[in-house]
Amino acid sequence: MGILRGKLLPPALAILFSALLCGIALVVSGANPARAFGAMVSQVGQGTTLVDIINSTGTYYIAALAVAIGFQMNLFNIGVEGQYRVAAVVAAVFGGSVVLPPGLHALAIIVVAALVGAAWAAIPAILKVTRGVNEVISTIMMNGLALGLAAYLIGDDVFGELRGNNIRTPEIAESGWVPGISLGSSGTIFGLVFLAALLGIGYWVMMNRTRFGFELRASGESATAAAAGGVNAKKMVLIAMLLSGAIAGLVSMPEILGRDHTYNLNFPAGIGFSGIAIALLGRNHPGGIAFGALLWAFLDKSGLALDNVGVPREIVTIMQGSIVLSVVVAYEVVRRVELTAQQRRVGRELEAAS
Amino acid sequence: MSTTTPAVVLSGITKRFPGVVANSDVHLTVRAGEVHALCGENGAGKSTLMKILYGMQHPDEGTIEVNGRQVRFRTPADAIKAGIGMVHQHFMLADNLTVQENVVLGAESLHGIGGKARKRIQELAKATGLTVDPGVLVERLGVADRQRVEILKVLYRGAKVIILDEPTAVLVPQEVDELFATLRSMQRQGFTFLFISHKLDEVRAIADSVTVIRRGTTVGTADPKAVSSRQLAEMMVGSELPSPETRESTVTDRVVLRVENLGLVAEEGTRPVLDRIDLVVRAGEVVGIAGVEGNGQTELVETIMGIRKAHHGRVLLGDRDLTKLGTLARREAGIGYVPEDRHRQGLLLEQPLWANRVLGHQTREPVSRGQWLDLDGAKRDTRRIVEEFDVRTPGIDVAAAALSGGNQQKLVVGRELSGAPSLLIASHPTRGVDVGAQALIWDAIKRARAAGLAVLLISADLDELIGLSDTIKVMLRGRLVADADPGTVTPEDLGSAMTGAGATSDAVHEAAQEVEGER
Amino acid sequence: MNPSEAPTTVPPPRKARRLPGWAVGMLGVAGAIVLMSTTSYLTDVPQLTSTGTIQTAVRLALPILLAGLGGLWAERAGVVNIGLEGMMIMGTWGAAWAGYQWGPWTALIAAAVFGALGGLLHAIATVTFGVNHIVSGVAINLLGAGLTKYLSTLLFFPVSHNPRESPAVPKFDTYSAAGLSDWLGELEAEQRVGLSDVAGILRGLLTGVSPLTMLAVALVVGSYLVLWRTRFGLRLRSCGENPVAAESLGVNVYLYKYAAVIASGALAGIGGAALVLNPGQPGYLEGQTNGRGYIGLAAMIFGNWRPGGLLGGAALFGYADGLQLRSGGQTFLALVYGAVLLLGAIVVWQLVRRRWFAAAGGIVAAVLLYAIYYSLDEVPGELTTYAPHLVTLVVLAVASQRLRMPAADGVVYRRG
């Protein structure tokens, strides 16, 4: 009951609330909300939408995990955006320029991506630890620099090559591809979606069963108590940020190794920012994040259907924003109510005992 | 002192918090122009009552009368208008604002925030002897000065009834005397005081009448000149008082902690926070550190714990040099640590009790195995602590925040005595803890000492310090300046030494010889 | 932004400030001018201090300055506002919507109102509901982007036939100090060391000034006066330093936080209007703010939570960005040279203070930079574009430890 009330009720209420809000917005703008939402739901069954949602969930999930690791200790890694971009370019360049046995090749690319992501995250981490630079600001700046670096690296006089009007890194040889699960006309699920699931499990185990996870959470809840308990705050910042960056580095691996095999100008942006929102939605809990990622992916992909019924697709972004805001408000309210209830219960039980 | 209308009458005040009734049917009458003391053990509801009078909290039942007129305060602003001011238990000052800004805040309509206000502050300071420079940032002031600012704040608003919630807790005896002199002169100018203190001799020194609160209700009002401290205390507790006294010495000659020439510099170019500290604690010995807050005790403890990095000097546990190790390694080496602020440093408030058991022990049995936590072990051992230390809780899965302060502290002490430490560093182990919990904690420390534990005790409660310690060292401006023999020293002597007034008694001697003697 | 990381005890008193703030500011400005004109002279790149460069710097700095000012208001009251970007976007939309119909002044007002709505939302979430400030800010950025896109398709599309763009918005007229400007122009053209540089800078500041620039300057000065010289400001700041104390003195902390965050939103909104009303802008354009809200926040932190410092931060960012956009790689290389000079000065200072380690670090960095300057003809375009980001990062790395944020900044406050 407690779990139901504390963990599931807030997001459910928040989704309802924002659906209501968007419904009103739709009515005001003269559209039929029932038709719009109906189109979104029925879109799931169309073509490859379901598979797209699953694939996209995987990508968002990785991004959100990266963010969540930082959040666990109140470290705001706004830089996932830049970390996955730099990691993607370097990994794609690396993958395209070596040939290794199948399996090993893909693994090497993944490792490179993680290392590069971690290295990019190491800069703000080191600045924070040694110079006290606020990570929110430094990671935002690093995002800009990541764009510049990526652009430089794919220049056709550096590592890139021209393809028509596109520009991309050399294609990764087939030995570096990660095959997916083909569902025929419904699309292909990326093999690395399972990497996302694996990361989620690893994250759960780490947070709940290991000393490191405990120290991370302790630092997040009270830096001073953690310090007195022997947790080295600087070390934690460094490790958490590197880990976060390493996971961020994997964000685009499912797509690159499963479908694109290169980094090119169509590279999607903004996944890092979605990751922040999703981590918030999921309360940094691996299950919650999975749910958040799924919801996000659903809104994204089935939002395409809105074009068909003449509703501006932007309503989806409004919905995403309002869900995040109302979820955090709902969680906060529930948290307070629960704490008060618990104190009251403790008081009552002690009264009864004495 | 006319006997016309009383300044304040509180009748039938009841205030409930979730799970606690802080005040129930409290009655209090304060005559105009008197110093009225309010006594009661921790959590008795004194602060709550005063916050109600000051409009910060709203009574569930009951009425307030000020100068004969019934009032309802929605906010402190209403209370201020009615001439009531409050100096809080914990200072309420903004460090990064100047004294003047702190004083005029909220009362800007009186004299603006500029030169006129400054003049008025200086006038007030002159009239009451509370001198402080209005232009200086509060962060640069010591405790006594901060307290002056707090009182000035209240005066500036034209308060006639002034609530002082434990104003002496952070002061040394000499400063207390100064404060009392100020209060008396202000009393002559017609101010009324409500004065809260746990220190009963102080109450008897300053108060004209005293009201005792127990478990949220008024037990009665007495004339402090007519009752003894002991009688008062028993009114508060409702039973015999425990005492911190340790009977026979258990000191051995095995050195457990040795601190050599320890130094700490907070910021390049500033004066050292710790300066040439030499200290030895032996097995079975309690070494107490006395000192006015802010003289480096906190830093000393945190440097020994490795939370701060020593500038120079060494810390040895037994034969092992800890100087280069981190906090965790020092804990693993056998140091238990009761931090001074349990909320900030001792506990993860929103985590369950068993997770709090893990904190600081995350590398050790029984709560972990290698890199992995052992949840069953942690829970089992938490249950042991709950039982052994009489932590009043319905279970070990409740959040630490749900416990009362005393029970939280018992949990912390229990945790820190787990895993057979060879040294316990206890900072203010009974601060803000009620009498029952206090007795239990004293008892635990005494038992561990008897079993050969070395204890470094920091406390502002001089009775506790004198009662528990085998040796007392006095700390002043980052240095250990004097030693005292707990068998003979009085709190007053200690107080003089703490403020640097020099040794006034045989029981306190300059530290230099003692240190030399040890080498 | 995490106050619990503060040391566990009150730090020992810091050394007294020897100079008042304004004097430090003047010295800084003078130092910057000397540095720029020396560099300009030594590298023979007059663009460093030309009128156009300065004008551009002002134009590019304006939105950042206003957003930063918004951040300043919120954070002085203890609310971290990373939602500035979203509020700025709301401002651009509001400015365009009102502006194309009723002109630039209405645009300003509408932008302030729209931004303030974003601020109100942030206040409700953080003050009333106690939501983590960053979290709420992130959500508001999402919402701001989504809402304006939606409203644009709804309201702009029928008029502009483009769902991502508003109809053209009329702009302010600009003003120049006529005679003075010409005289300075002559002086600048003479290319005299130092003098011409100062003339160029002054002329840049006095020529083609839009009312918006004047408004922004007025807002900076006004913010200083309001926050530091009035009772309202004192109360507002006390909420950012110690809200519990403020509340105990009868200050309605919630009210002041609300006021501050709403003002913050309004200022960010005006920053958005500055974008829309910039010459060369047609009006609202999706994605127009392009992270300037975040940069504003960085400028504010850079400026140590003070209006004067913020002005410096915004100017630095605008200057660096303007320089790279206007003249690209070669000129930018001159800045690298300037950095070498600056490092040289720092090294000397460290040597005087006998900080050998810091001095050695400075020398290494200076040598490295000089090597870059020497070996390159031009900084690659990909890298100059984000040079402002790099500069911000470097400056923060150097100066971060001297910064002092409001003590209760980012802390969720609950009454009682």
Added chain:
Amino acid sequence: KDNGGNSAGSGSTGTEGGCKLSEKPPAAAAANTTSSAAGQKVDGSSLKVGLAYDIGGRGDASFNDSAAAGLDKAKAELGIKPENIRELTAAPNEAEDAKLTRLRQLASEGFSPIITVGFAYAESLKTVAPEFPNVKFAIVDGTVEGATNVTPLVFAEEQGSFLAGVIAAYQSKNCHIGFVGGVETPLIGKFEAGYEQGAKAAAPDIKIEEKYLTPAGDFSGFQDPTKGQVAAQGQIESGADVLYHAAGASGKGVFSAAKAANAKAIGVDSDQYNQATVAESKDVIVSSMLKRVDVAVYDYVEAVAKNDLSSLPKVFDLKVDGVGYATSGGKIDEELKAVLEGYKAQIIEGKITVSDKPSS
């Protein structure tokens, strides 16, 4: 108060005279307007046409809009039924699968032909086109290797830009011109390359400023008029007095900077002189490099209706009027026009080959 222009700098008041121009090309042969099979009415009423736009979509006053115009023309002239037309638009920063879904959606609902606008669709088409072998696809600005049912509709932007360069050289009084690119992509590089070559061909000594607003991958450079304005102003102040832009919406900033400094500007893609959003500064627009996406789209739909794709050119270049220049506003006099036609003829004949990569 400032009145109108001339507040900014010294650049515009250069010495009269302009460049030392190279020898004019021989006059072009008489009009070779090849209006292919004029008069013959093609019936497209049975077609279901799908259009997938790039970011911006219909109304972007740029190449999406141009594609839309082509579609509208096809609708009117070939009799395509409105209910048989579906237009979908890409979102900024969207993931690849959004494009895939968009295309699959159109294809599986029976749309054919499906025209995709923008090279960003190339990768998706590579996947989707083989899945629907009977559907006819086209891609504007892109090529898809190995997919037989995808028709590339590519343009010789460098050829049109060559003429823009010639115009700039002839119009420049300082013999100093500028180019502002939005994002440093290969596509925009073609504009720069042609422009450079054209200007140099007309005036070998000419000085050319060039600036890209953002590097590849950061597409905000197409959306930031402030940056366009600043970059243009910088070029004007260093002496350039004719600016050509290929910067999407940022180009509006270029026009406004030109207007403020009495310089001249050359538009891109469509005839920007007639564009409502830049009406304020239209008098500085001396010409625009036309990229006839509308023509390509229309021709393609017509070819599909006739079931004869082979009639389509491989590249929409000067020869087929796939690119060109605009003369609205009357800033191109007959003499210059003759010069331009001369160069145009030389390019068509192959006497001049225009490179599609910038020299630097």
